[in-house]
Amino acid sequence: EVQLVESGGGLVQPGRSLRLSCAASGFTFDDYAMHWVRQAPGKGLEWVSSISWNGRIRDYADSVKGRFTISRDNVKKSLYLQMNSLRDEDGALYYCAKGVGILAGALDFWGQGTLVVISS
Amino acid sequence: DIPLTQSPSFLSASVGDRVTITCRASQAIYTYVAWYQQRPGKAPRLLIYDASTLQTGVPSRFSGSGSGTAFTLTISNLQPEDFATYYCQQLSLYPHNFGQGTKLEIK
Numbered sequence: 251e252v253q254l255v256e257s258g259g260g261l262v263q264p265g266r267s268l269r270l271s272c273a274a275s276g277f278t279f280d281d282y283a284m285h286w287v288r289q290a291p292g293k294g295l296e297w298v299s300s301i302s303w304n305g306r307i308r309d310y311a312d313s314v315k316g317r318f319t320i321s322r323d324n325v326k327k328s329l330y331l332q333m334n335s336l337r338d339e340d341g342a343l344y345y346c347a348k349g350v351g352i353l354a355g356a357l358d359f360w361g362q363g364t365l366v367v368i369s370s
Numbered sequence: 371d372i373p374l375t376q377s378p379s380f381l382s383a384s385v386g387d388r389v390t391i392t393c394r395a396s397q398a399i400y401t402y403v404a405w406y407q408q409r410p411g412k413a414p415r416l417l418i419y420d421a422s423t424l425q426t427g428v429p430s431r432f433s434g435s436g437s438g439t440a441f442t443l444t445i446s447n448l449q450p451e452d453f454a455t456y457y458c459q460q461l462s463l464y465p466h467n468f469g470q471g472t473k474l475e476i477k
Contacts, residue, residue: 309464356404356419
């Protein structure tokens with residue numbers, strides 16, 4: 251059974267940093283691209299970032315480019331999102347999702363999310 | 371960016387009805403579209419990928435069609451568990467943005 255478990259969310263002040271993690275199990279982690287998607291309270295889904303199976307190709311939404319860094323550790327079967335210079339608008343539920351392919355494609359399994367709250 | 375426009379934003383229907391949700395892209399994206407269902411308080415669930423391929427385990431009352439710039443998600447014989455919010459996503463070019471969502475409510 252595929253499982254994705256996010257962690258690392260919490261309350262953080264604007265301008266500070268936070269690192270999200272996603273622990274994967276139930277599939278061959280290094281065979282698939284992985285993704286982060288966020289959802290602000292009461293709002294729609296926003297794609298944040300994707301990383302290829304080997305970590306060499308990374309893409310970001312314009313809203314986070316230069317501030318967020320996606321990475322993965324295929325030995326630990328884990329996905330990460332380093333979030334720096336956090337802004338009010340970064341407050342959201344952050345989902346980790348598995349891609350259907352090695353580079354991109356649809357998101358076929360999702361975690362339950364970890365909540366990031368930005369407040370001074 | 372390739373903006374996606376979903377319509378309608380809200381849809382009211384009854385159990386047993388057939389409904390169609392449309393997703394339009396600002397430029398051609400071949401068939402690189404996925405559809406997701408999100409129930410309140412839950413993570414999204416993949417329904418359709420490559421515009422028309424049903425994800426494993428998804429009931430056959432869900433179907434997708436389209437190519438180029440116009441795509442549709444059709445739900446036949448609506449069931450109580452289908453009342454949720456639906457999103458399209460384009461996977462042709464980064465950023466892989468989502469449509470704004472369509473909330474399907476019980477009439």
